[in-house]
Amino acid sequence: MSSHALSDDQVAAELKKMTAFIRQEALEKAREIQLKADEEFAIEKSKLVREEIAAIDSQYEKKFKQASMSQQITRSTMANKTRIKVLSARQELLDKLFEEARKKLADAGAKSKNYEQVLKGLILEGLYMLCEKKVTLRCRKADKDKVQSAAKKAEAEYKEKMGSEVQTVVDEKEWLPDESAGGVFIIGGGGKIELNNTLEERLHMLETEALPSIRATLFGENENRKFHD
Numbered sequence: 001m002s003s004h005a006l007s008d009d010q011v012a013a014e015l016k017k018m019t020a021f022i023r024q025e026a027l028e029k030a031r032e033i034q035l036k037a038d039e040e041f042a043i044e045k046s047k048l049v050r051e052e053i054a055a056i057d058s059q060y061e062k063k064f065k066q067a068s069m070s071q072q073i074t075r076s077t078m079a080n081k082t083r084i085k086v087l088s089a090r091q092e093l094l095d096k097l098f099e100e101a102r103k104k105l106a107d108a109g110a111k112s113k114n115y116e117q118v119l120k121g122l123i124l125e126g127l128y129m130l131c132e133k134k135v136t137l138r139c140r141k142a143d144k145d146k147v148q149s150a151a152k153k154a155e156a157e158y159k160e161k162m163g164s165e166v167q168t169v170v171d172e173k174e175w176l177p178d179e180s181a182g183g184v185f186i187i188g189g190g191g192k193i194e195l196n197n198t199l200e201e202r203l204h205m206l207e208t209e210a211l212p213s214i215r216a217t218l219f220g221e222n223e224n225r226k227f228h229d
Helices: 008-111 115-130 141-162 199-209 211-219
Strands: 134-138 167-170 183-188 193-198
Touching (some): 008 199, 008 211, 115 141, 141 167, 183 199, 193 199, 199 211
Parallel strands (some): 134 167
């Protein structure tokens, strides 16, 4: 037996040392693995948290945009409905205004002290437009005398202004309807040209041409309107 052989106690001590070393190595390795696992877990957890926060932010932003758009649509719809109601009310008022004017037109024409002067102006306007030597006037039968009187005055003024004579003749074969408000048709060109200068036509022209001014007078100027009708 060799003098260097270890005793049982020495072998046991060496084994104990080796076991302790191996155990220590294992503990350190396990601790290292645990630390790395904890670090990776923390990183992954942080990543998941960031992704979840980003998803929540994105969802919130999307819902906010949807809510904002819905609010804008609602406001726009309400504004349009209000605008339509206002325009409808204004148009209704204008319609009533012209309807009342139409109702009063016939009486105003027949009973007005200035009716003959109005007729003269309507006839004279037609004479200037046609520039013919002879024209025919069509009127209501009840207005015949007033039209003839107004026509004579119009002829005289036409001659004074234009330096040439014109002859007017009342058409006694075809009268304007009795329900007409008055005024005259001035006919020239051998019957081919008819100028409608009745009071109804004048009111219609007023509705069309003066409507922007009437709107402005009643409701004020529209700041968004660049051009008038």
